[in-house]
Amino acid sequence: MTEINTSLAGLDAIDWAELEHAYGPADDVPGQLRALCAEDVEARRTALHALYGNIFHQGSRFPASAAAVPFLARMAADVSLPDRHEYLELLAALAIGYDEAHLPLGPDIAGWRRELAEFRCRQPQDIRAEFDAWVEAATDEGERRVREMRRATFDHEAQLAAAEAELGAYDAVRGRLPALSALLGDGDPTVRAATAYLLAWFPEEAADSLPRLLGALDGEVEPAVVATVLVAVGLLGDAPLVERLASFLTAGEPLVRWAAATALARLGATGAEGAVSAEVFAELAAVEAEPPGPRVLFHEGDLRGYAATSLTLLAVRFRKEALDAVTDGLSATSGPGSFPIAGAALRLAFGEPIADGLPEFGELAEQQQRLIRTLGSLGTETWRWVNFCAIVRGWGLPHQREAMRAYAGMPEE
Known part of the structure; x- marks a missing residue:
């Protein structure tokens, strides 16, 4: 109990009722x-679920989020406790939110x-004026309603407080990295992996973290x-690391080869x-066809989605090949897994989002047409998501399934 009490030292000294979640x-x-x-295992699971809901609610952070960081960090380092990873x-999560936003x-x-800082x-009045101009620039009534809702719900004070809480949580975690980085040598592999994952999000600490991470590869x-x-x-790294990372492209484990290719991309x-070679492309493309295991923490374990975003980085040299691979990956997904792909x-097919829409289907290149047909072939378990429709709409494409199929000349269902 001594170690547990040490992990929670100072807990009652905080006026938690004055903090918000x-x-x-x-x-x-x-x-x-x-x-x-x-x-009790169930008690721990219930508490962890409640904490995610309270201090990391749908990715948001709050004043109580930063206050909880020192205790979570000490628990993670307390070898007498379970579930430390x-x-x-x-x-x-408290530091960066959902990681796909940064990948x-x-x-x-x-x-x-x-x-x-800006x-x-x-x-507030200047921001509201920008919202007014943004609403006026909407290209159709549906988009105008969405923008009007965004304008109506804008609260300068609340948004500033939320932004302060997010950066406050990030810096609170950053302050614990010197102690937590030692867990790269922990006896529990799930703790070692979670520590490496945590360190990845703090480029300001790379001078200390990178040597530790590189040392962790040995053995x-x-x-x-x-x-x-x-x-x-x-x-976290830069050009001098390319040669060392490239050596892992020949590893026996597909997961390790994917990771090396991801880093090099x-x-x-x-x-x-x-850094960008045919071997890098080949490994990322292979993941679109068949993601390897075991699960890793990045991109919530969705390696096909992460590989797709990494393939966009290879567009200068491998655009056509990357588009074929990602379109293949898209055809094998459904639901939220389809969003990043x-x-x-x-992006590979059309570049940046096109505000003014696309030409007639027959004027598109063959690869572009194939992608449109693949989108139209996805089922309602994908098209029912507003997130997916918004992604498609961002490129000026029809944002309803039947309209997309009609655009591609596909038969009605």
């Missing part, structure tokens, strides 16, 4: 943190800090840990010569 005062957070140290995963290039922390200085035998470390190195996109395929 998703549902109001955060006075229930201390009990949930204590329950994470319980011997889950606490590291929660810390990563495949990694988080732009400097830009994030700059945008918040937002602090802006006057590591667990494929999921090796893969996680490789992707983390790719997100990212380094190639940042200007590292020699559809976005990647559309």
